[in-house]
Amino acid sequence: MLLTGAAGFIxxxxxxxxxxxxxxxxxxDHLGEPFRRLKQARLDALSASIRFIRDDVTDPERVAGIVHDAAPAIVIHLAARAGVRDSLSAPFAYLRANELGHLCVLEAMRRHAPDARLIYASSSAVYGVRHVGLFREDDRVDEPASLYAATKRGNELASSAYARLFGLRQIGLRLFTVYGExxxxxxxxxxxxxxxxxxREATLYDGGAARRDFTDIRDVIAAVTAIVERPDTGHPEVPHRIYNVCGGASTSVAELLAMIERACGRRAAVRVRPSPPGDTPFTAGDSARLRADYGITTSSDVAGGVERFVAWLRNAPEAMRAAHDE
Known part of the structure; x- marks a missing residue:
């Protein structure tokens, strides 16, 4: 199978x-900005496990050539520019990476792997500004709060069009706030x-009032693995289906910081600032569709996940060096 964005976090x-x-x-992966050195460190850790091609998914002919030569049964498209705030300062980079990159993958599969399945990453950002309630896949998603969110919703719409026009089988994963090693x-x-x-000082926006559905990376791995290995599960008659991948609970950023303080065994020095434009005040996902179709039960144990992350960070000199060298 082909997997784009192999040196990214997810x-x-x-x-x-x-x-x-x-x-x-x-x-x-093209190993570009941001976090170039960290991507290389991740790739080094993967080197014995996968075959790697350094290339840019925004080049349509290059992507078409790779798909043609590989003839994959599955393509997992995770390459993207992530993050709401940076999309304000680099809008064209986001449009190119996210919109053009997704289209290049769709076109390459239509032309050279029409019977393959596509699994791609969308985002909880498509739900826009909400303050209460669980986010469900059938909710309206036509008021994005940032350019990043708009690009991810654009990916979903393009995939819907390719499913309808060409029968391209696809699953979109609306990933919530994923964290982990x-x-x-x-x-x-x-x-x-x-x-x-x-x-060092930790920057706490709006006093940490924003709430997020923090999602363990292990749940993302479980969801993708189930979809890869059980192709006839779910709704095979629907060529394009979307799933939330989320923890199912909402934790304030202030509560998250308190969990991190406990895991680290020390208090944080805090600098409070106003929330940046584009940040949403609340996310909370409903994963019932994923559970019903693939039997995936996600974890809402953020405190346990934070403890694992802090333990990893204490013993990850190569990752720390790479991150601080950016």
């Missing part, structure tokens, strides 16, 4: 998890733990 874990189960994985240093779990462990 791509790295999915590649490692599938390879450990005996799947042959060819990973694709080898994560992204700009996300709260890593940035808070790093700050507390090293005596």
């Amino acid at each position: 791509g790295f874990h999915v590649a490692a998890g599938l390879a450990a189960r005996g799947h042959e994985v060819t990973g694709i 080898w994560g992204r240093p700009d996300m709260a779990v890593w940035s808070f733990a790093d700050a507390v462990l090293n005596g």
Whole structure:
């Protein structure tokens, strides 16, 4: 199978998890910004497990050539520019990576692997600004709060069109706030733990009032693995189906910081700032569809996940060096 974004946080874990189960994985990544050195460190850790192609999924002919030569039965498309805040300062980079990259994969599969299945990453950001209630896949998602969210909703719409026009079989995964080992240093779990462990200030936006459905990377691996290994589960008559991948609970950022303080055994120095534009105040996902179709029960044990992450971070010098060298 082909897996794009293999050196990214989620791509790295999915590649490692599938390879450990005996799947042959060819990973694709251009190892570009941001976090170039961290991506290389992840790739180094993967080197014995997968075949790797360094290439850019926004080049339509290059992607078409790779798909043609590989003739994959499954493509897992995780390559993207992630994060709401950076999309404000680099809008064209987000449009190119997310919209053009997704289209290149769709076109390559239509032309050279029309019978293959596509599993791709969307985002909880598509749900926009909400303050209460569980987010469900059938909710309206037509008011994105950021360009990043708009690109991810654009991916879903493009996939719906290709499913309808060409019968391309696809599953979109609306990933909530994923955390875990080898994560992204700009996300709260890593940035808070790093700050507390090293005596630096942690930036707390709006006093930590925002609430997030923090989702363990192990649940993402489980969801992708189930979809890969059980192709006839779910709704085979529906060529494009979307699933939430979430913990199923909502934790405030202030509560998250308190969990990290307990796991680190020390208090944080905190700097409070207003929430940046595009940040949403609340996310909470309903994973009933994923559970019904694939039997995946996700974990809402954020405190336990934080303890595992802090233990990893204390003993991850290569990842820490890579992150701080950016």
